[in-house]
Amino acid sequence: MFGIVRPCRHRMCGKLHAAWLGHLCGLCLTLRDEHGHRARLATNYDGLLVSVLLEAQRPAEYRSAAPCALRGFRSAPVLAPTDPGARLAAAVSLVLAAGKTRDHVIDRDGALRVPALAGVAGRLADGWAAAGARTGAGVGFDTGVLWDAVARQSALESAVVPGGSVLVATEPTETAVAAAFAHTATLAGRPGNAVGLAELGRYFGRIAHLLDAVTDRADDAARGAFNPLLASGTDLAQARRLCADAHHGLRLALADLELRDRRLVRALLDREVGDAIERTFALAGASEAGGTPLAASGGSGDASRHGPDRGHGLPIVPHAHTAQPAGQPGEAAATRPDGCGGAMVTGGACVLTTCTCGLWQPRWSRRRREGCGDRCWCTRHCDCNCCDCCDCS
Structure with missing residues (x-):
């Protein structure tokens, strides 16, 4: 999960934003109640999409939360830790956070070059992985599909070559998100939605992976790190078309679902995803227009030899919510x-x-x-x- 769905209070009406915040705070508090305060570090914005999808299919269980600094010291109704949607979101968040942390340990990124710190991070990742598996089992979700996606990511990245399809690298993310989304149909007792939710998850996973690659494109080129766009020779225009096609497919899949209330789902998975696409490519284009250099070695296909940056696999990277550039797609750039x-x-x-x-x-x-x-x-x-x-x- 990538943190691309992070609505701004001033871009969503009050009731929908409050509903989104109820899911976000519910995920955070579920992690705390189930696994302790440190587990709250695994909270990410896209992980709560599974609880939003579940509530769209069946009523959710809420409770009143105490005042919190992140809510302006106000109490609020939030998803209860006993709600299956909150627990599924917690399981997914924990496992993916564990995978991301392990990758950083393997790559010895930043402070993790220090053996003692790498050891602490590795133990933390192991604890999160086990906790996610337990919580997932409690709602009938096998987190093994997520671990399989993490394990396959590095091998598939090595197979990305100039002129090849960048979608080879996005497949594990698509598969993992599809499994998590589809399981909400099981929990909701709506098996007819499973196929549509899996398709929705695949498209969302593809978009999220591509946007993450676009965001990190210049930095990865400068560092000689793996980037699926650079390794496959996919330029911004091609990536933009892939995202647009996936967004169209996502909207069609969403329209086919049988939902009791689709307002928040549509706001997040249709509008916010569309805005994230426009924002990401506008800012990437503006960066290139401003003269940000791309290392010549970035698209050579040999980037993986320098040690793949697995941040493009299944990361938990809650990007800061950057304001949407004014006007239509590409205007700002x-x-x-x-x-x-x-x-x-x-x-x-x-x-x-x-x-x-x-x-x-x-x-x-x-x-x-x-x-x-x-x-x-x-x-x-x-x-x-x-x-x-x-x-x-």
Whole structure:
């Protein structure tokens, strides 16, 4: 899981954001109650998608949580640790966090070059793996499919060559996410949704893996680390098309599901994923336009010889929620407006547009001359007529 679904409070209406936060806090508290405070480090934004999908198919169990600093010291209704959705999300998060930590230990990344610290991290990963397996077994989910995906990732990365398909490297992620999503149909007692949920998971896993590779592309090239895009010779335009196709497939799979309430699922897996695609490629394009160099060795296919960065396998990397560039896809990356530094202008536009929920648009935005309701994100994307952010009247 990659942390691409992380809604901003000002880009989602109040009730939907509160519902999302109930799942996030529920996952965090379930990890604490089941496995202790250290397990809360495994909390990640995409892991809670399984509990959201389960609640969309059957009612969830909630409880009142005590005030928390991350909620502004307010109490809130959150998913109960006894809810199967929260427990499945916890199991998935723990196992994937364990896999990510083990990979860092093997690669001796950063401070883990120190043997003592590597030993501590390795023991922590082993504990998380065992805890995830126990919690998964409690809801009938075999976490072995996740471990199998982690184990196959490195071998498949070695098979990625220039001119080959970058999707060879995304397959383990697709398989792991598909299994987790499909299991929610079993827990919900809706077996007819299993095939559609597996397809939904495959598309989401593909998008998440590709976006992670796009985000790390320049850094991996500079370090000589493995990156599936560079190793296969896939440029940004090709990666963008793959993400667009997968997003289209994701939307079709989502439409075919039998759900009791699809509002939050649609907001996260349709709108937020689409926004993440636009944001990631706009910022990647702006970075290249600003002159970020790509090492010549990055696309040679030999990157894996330097020690693969398994961060593109099944990582838990909750990326910071960067503001969506204003306007339509690619607008922020087009040219440097008014001859100014592209990165500074684009970043400033992101901040201003986000702070005004899209009401302010830069001069290069196609929405600049549209009406208030068309510019405001809350008005355009509200699913439940409960927006409390802007009064465009």
